[in-house]
Amino acid sequence: MTAWIAEVPTAGTVELQPDPHALDSLGRNHSLETALADLVDNSVDAGAGTVLIRFIRHGARLIGLYVVDDGRGMTPESIDTAMTLGGRRSYNENDLGRFGVGLKAASFSQAASLTVLTRATGHPAVGRRWLHGQEHANFQCDLVAGNFVEAELDRAWPMSTRPSGTVIRWDRVAGFPATDDTHQVTTFLSRAIDHLRGHLGLMFHRLLAAGRIKILVDVEDINEGVGIPTEISPIDPFGYMKPAPGWPRTLTSDVDGRQLQIVCHIWPRKASTEQYRLPGGAENRQGLYFYRRDRLLHAGGWEGIHAPDKKLQLARASIDIDGDVAGLFTMNPEKSRVAAGADFARAVTAARADDGTTISDYLKAAESTWGISTQRATAQRHPVIPPGKGLHPKIVREIVEELPQVNSSPLNLLWARFDNDNFFEIDRDAMTLRLNNRYRAAVLGGRRGGLNDAPLLKSVLFLLIENVFQGVHLGARDKDNIELWQEILTTAARAELAAYTSRA
Ligand SMILES: Nc1ncnc2c1ncn2[C@@H]1O[C@H](COP(=O)(O)OP(=O)(O)O)[C@@H](O)[C@H]1O
Ligand SMILES: [Mg+2]
Structure with a gap:
C-alpha cells in the first residue's frame, strides 16, 4: 500500500472553457411561475414600483413574453456583469438577489432567447441578447442595436421606463403551446395567468400588501392590441378573519447566540377562501413558511419536525430567515425551496414561547382545533346526495x-x-x-x-x-x-x- 499524500501534486494547467451546454442544466426546477418570480425579484431589487408581465400573441399563437419594470435600470457598464452567468454585484442587506444566476437560469429554463433592454437615469439605453442553443457557441453575447433598444423601452407599457426602467424579453419560449388552435392557446393562457396569480400573489404577498410593488399581467395581440391587465393581489397564508383563540404564539430558540423565531398560527377552521386553500391545496400547505426579506420562499412542509397529517392542516408557522439565522438554512438557486439542516430541527425542539409553549404543544392545539371545527361543520350542515356526472x-x-x-x-x-x-x-x-x-x-x-x-x-x-x-x-x-x-x-x-x- 502506498502512503496517503495530503496534497495532490500538479504538473501545469490546461484551459477548459465551460461548454455552452452547461447552461442546459440551469433552472431545471423552474416552472413558468417560479421563473417569472425570479425576474420579479430583480425588479424588486431595482426598486421598481410596477412590474408588468406581458404575453405576446400573434393570431392564435403565443410568440413571446416581456417582463417590464420602472426600476433603476442598468448602466452600460453594469449590464455586462448582469448578463454574465454568476456575475455578482455587491449586494446590500435587503436585496433578494444573491447568486448572480437568477436572470439567466430563469430565462433559459423557459426561453431560447433572452434580451435585456435597460435604461438608467443619466445613461444611454443599452441592450444585450443571449441566444441559448446551437447558434452561438463560446458565450458570445449580442449587442442590441441602439434604436431598437429605445423603441422597445418606449413601447406603450402601462408605466413609463423613463427616466429609468428595464425590459426583459423572451423569444422562442419552449413552454408555450406550439399550435395555432385558438381554444388550446386560450386554455393555456388562462391557466398560466391563474398559476401566476396564485404563485406571485402568495410569494410576494407581504410586498404587495405593503404597496412596495404592483404586479400586472396582460396579453398583447400584435394585431389587435392589449387586453385588460390582471393585477396580482396578495394571498396571505395567514389571512384568517379571526385566529383560533390564544394564537398566534411566538416560539423563540437560541442557536449559538442566534435567535430563531417561529410565529405559530392556527386557522380557526377550514375556510374556502383563497388564503386558506392556496395553490396546491391547503392540506399540502400546512407547516412552515420561510420568508427572506419579506419575500416568501417556501410555503408549507414540516422540514422533518413532523410528518404531514390531514389533521394538522390548520397549522401554519412563519419564520423570517434574514440576518442572524440565515446560517441555519440553505436556499436552492431557484429560491423555491429552503432546506433546513439538522441544527434547525434541534432549534425548533428547543424553542419556547414566553408561557412555555413548545412546538409539540402547538401541533396538539392545531390538531384539536381541527377536530372541534370539523365536528361542528358536519353537525350543522344538511347532508347532500353525492355529486355525479356533469359537474366540474x-x-x-x-x-x-x-x-x-x-x-x-x-x-x-x-x-x-x-x-x-x-x-x-x-x-x-x-x-x-x-x-x-x-x-x-x-x-x-x-x-x-x-x-x-x-x-x-x-x-x-x-x-x-x-x-x-x-x-x-x-x-x-x-x-x-x-x-x-x-x-x-x-x-x-x-x-x-x-x-x-x-x-x-
Ligand atoms: N429588472 C432589473 N433591473 C435592474 N437590474 C437588473 C434587473 N434584472 C437584473 N438586473 C441586474 O442583473 C444582475 C443579475 O441578476 P440575476 O442573474 O438575477 O442575479 P442576482 O439577482 O442574484 O444578482 C442583478 O444583480 C442586477 O444588477
Ligand atoms: Mg436575481
Whole structure:
C-alpha cells in the first residue's frame, strides 16, 4: 500500500472553457411561475414600483413574453456583469438577489432567447441578447442595436421606463403551446395567468400588501392590441378573519447566540377562501413558511419536525430567515425551496414561547382545533346526495369537502333532448337531473359545450334541487317546489334563448 499524500501534486494547467451546454442544466426546477418570480425579484431589487408581465400573441399563437419594470435600470457598464452567468454585484442587506444566476437560469429554463433592454437615469439605453442553443457557441453575447433598444423601452407599457426602467424579453419560449388552435392557446393562457396569480400573489404577498410593488399581467395581440391587465393581489397564508383563540404564539430558540423565531398560527377552521386553500391545496400547505426579506420562499412542509397529517392542516408557522439565522438554512438557486439542516430541527425542539409553549404543544392545539371545527361543520350542515356526472371536478371536490353526504348513488346533471320546452326534468330512478338541450347554446353564449359545461348554472341547480332526490318518495311540498322551479326557470330559459337568438 502506498502512503496517503495530503496534497495532490500538479504538473501545469490546461484551459477548459465551460461548454455552452452547461447552461442546459440551469433552472431545471423552474416552472413558468417560479421563473417569472425570479425576474420579479430583480425588479424588486431595482426598486421598481410596477412590474408588468406581458404575453405576446400573434393570431392564435403565443410568440413571446416581456417582463417590464420602472426600476433603476442598468448602466452600460453594469449590464455586462448582469448578463454574465454568476456575475455578482455587491449586494446590500435587503436585496433578494444573491447568486448572480437568477436572470439567466430563469430565462433559459423557459426561453431560447433572452434580451435585456435597460435604461438608467443619466445613461444611454443599452441592450444585450443571449441566444441559448446551437447558434452561438463560446458565450458570445449580442449587442442590441441602439434604436431598437429605445423603441422597445418606449413601447406603450402601462408605466413609463423613463427616466429609468428595464425590459426583459423572451423569444422562442419552449413552454408555450406550439399550435395555432385558438381554444388550446386560450386554455393555456388562462391557466398560466391563474398559476401566476396564485404563485406571485402568495410569494410576494407581504410586498404587495405593503404597496412596495404592483404586479400586472396582460396579453398583447400584435394585431389587435392589449387586453385588460390582471393585477396580482396578495394571498396571505395567514389571512384568517379571526385566529383560533390564544394564537398566534411566538416560539423563540437560541442557536449559538442566534435567535430563531417561529410565529405559530392556527386557522380557526377550514375556510374556502383563497388564503386558506392556496395553490396546491391547503392540506399540502400546512407547516412552515420561510420568508427572506419579506419575500416568501417556501410555503408549507414540516422540514422533518413532523410528518404531514390531514389533521394538522390548520397549522401554519412563519419564520423570517434574514440576518442572524440565515446560517441555519440553505436556499436552492431557484429560491423555491429552503432546506433546513439538522441544527434547525434541534432549534425548533428547543424553542419556547414566553408561557412555555413548545412546538409539540402547538401541533396538539392545531390538531384539536381541527377536530372541534370539523365536528361542528358536519353537525350543522344538511347532508347532500353525492355529486355525479356533469359537474366540474373542482365543484365536485368543493361539495364533497364542504358537505356531509347521504348514502346514495350520485346525482348527475346532463343535457338531453326534450320533446317539450321545459327547462329541466327530474328522473329519480336514473338519479339524473336533465336539462333541455334546446337552451344549451344560449346558456353557453356561443362557447363550446362539454360534459362539465355551464358550471355556474349546474352548481346552482344542484344546490336548489338536490334535496328532491333524497327520500323514498316525493312529498307534496317537493312536488309543489318542482312545479314552481319549472315555471320560473323555463321562463328564464326562454328569455335567455330569445336574447341569444336576437344577438346572432
Ligand atoms: N429588472 C432589473 N433591473 C435592474 N437590474 C437588473 C434587473 N434584472 C437584473 N438586473 C441586474 O442583473 C444582475 C443579475 O441578476 P440575476 O442573474 O438575477 O442575479 P442576482 O439577482 O442574484 O444578482 C442583478 O444583480 C442586477 O444588477
Ligand atoms: Mg436575481
